[in-house]
Amino acid sequence: MRVVVTGGAGFLGSHLCERLLAEGREVVCLDNLITGATDNIAHLREPKFLFIHHDVTNYIYVEGRVDYVLHFASPASPIDYLELPIQTLKVGSLGTHKALGLAKAKGASFLLASTSETYGDPLVNPQPEDYWGNVNPIGPRGVYDEAKRFAEAMTMAYHRYHGVDTRIVRIFNTYGPRMRAHDGRVVPAFINQALHDEPITVFGDGQQTRSFCYVSDLIEGIYRLMLSGETDPTNIGNPAEMTVLEFAQKVIELTGSKSDLVHKGLPVDDPKVRRPDITKAKRVLGWEPRVPLEEGLSKTIEYFRARL
Ligand code: UDP
Numbered sequence: 001m002r003v004v005v006t007g008g009a010g011f012l013g014s015h016l017c018e019r020l021l022a023e024g025r026e027v028v029c030l031d032n033l034i035t036g037a038t039d040n041i042a043h044l045r046e047p048k049f050l051f052i053h054h055d056v057t058n059y060i061y062v063e064g065r066v067d068y069v070l071h072f073a074s075p076a077s078p079i080d081y082l083e084l085p086i087q088t089l090k091v092g093s094l095g096t097h098k099a100l101g102l103a104k105a106k107g108a109s110f111l112l113a114s115t116s117e118t119y120g121d122p123l124v125n126p127q128p129e130d131y132w133g134n135v136n137p138i139g140p141r142g143v144y145d146e147a148k149r150f151a152e153a154m155t156m157a158y159h160r161y162h163g164v165d166t167r168i169v170r171i172f173n174t175y176g177p178r179m180r181a182h183d184g185r186v187v188p189a190f191i192n193q194a195l196h197d198e199p200i201t202v203f204g205d206g207q208q209t210r211s212f213c214y215v216s217d218l219i220e221g222i223y224r225l226m227l228s229g230e231t232d233p234t235n236i237g238n239p240a241e242m243t244v245l246e247f248a249q250k251v252i253e254l255t256g257s258k259s260d261l262v263h264k265g266l267p268v269d270d271p272k273v274r275r276p277d278i279t280k281a282k283r284v285l286g287w288e289p290r291v292p293l294e295e296g297l298s299k300t301i302e303y304f305r306a307r308l
Pocket of ligand 1: 077078173184187204244266267270271
């Protein structure tokens with residue numbers, strides 16, 4: 001089986017490439033490296049692994065057989081998509097179109113990496129897949145949220161009108177090794193602040209909630225979804241919900257840091273709650289997360305400590 005992974009040099013993409021290779025698949029990794037890094041894939045070797053430096057908003061040419069196209073290319077942290085708003089919109093729209101076009105031309109199955117951001121600042125908690133969301137299209141996060149919502153619509157259109165075999169995974173907050181220390185997301189931010197004994201920057205009053213999934217659990221869920229026949233969106237994430245303040249305290253405890261907390265302004269449209277309803281993933285994929293927060297966080301802390 002030969003699999004194309006767009007964004008394959010990114011955080012999730014590189015873990016996915018690694019898993020596919022471990023399963024004996026051939027992998028073609030496409031990335032323009034604006035938020036991905038060759039360091040993430042330096043250990044993956046030819047002949048089963050091929051890296052192509054390419055921006056998937058342009059026509060995608062891949063020689064030979066392709067069985068799956070997994071579309072993971074996108075800036076994915078709020079800071080990244082605020083700095084790269086047009087690229088974020090383009091990769092979610094034009095990039096998804098090109099990746100679907102490749103799948104159609106090759107007779108391949110297609111999997112879209114979508115997001116809990118499709119639910120926006122949700123008025124329902126936890127979020128089941130049939131919740132349509134509460135998104136501000138013109139706010140600063142709209143560039144990501146609406147691009148992913150468009151990507152889902154495009155994916156379903158290719159499924160319905162071109163008969164492409166498609167999957168949509170809605171990914172909730174995921175953490176682990178290979179996140180960038182300064183991508184601005186709460187997990188690398190708090191860990192690196194704690195490791196330097198610098199103040200932990202809690203945005204707002206810290207009462208907003210998130211639910212953190214360790215990367216190996218997420219990849220397992222995605223791999224099962226890929227092999228399933230499920231064409232409607234499926235949430236993959238860890239339903240263990242906590243406040244940002246509780247998360248800060250957990251990071252301080254596990255790092256043994258002397259950091260204090262400092263409160264900063266809450267970003268515009270920052271969702272107040274977020275927690276996946278994973279009833280469907282349990283039923284359809286027999287999947288649920290296994291790695292407890294303390295275990296996953298300890299591994300992530302070790303990763304960042306080794307890079308100080
Ligand atoms: N956050 C924070 N301090 C930081 C970074 C993030 O308090 O230095 C908060 C942020 O406001 C949000 C939550 O942590 O409520 C998760 O933010 P992240 O950027 O990781 O991603 P999001 O879940 O908002 O997409």
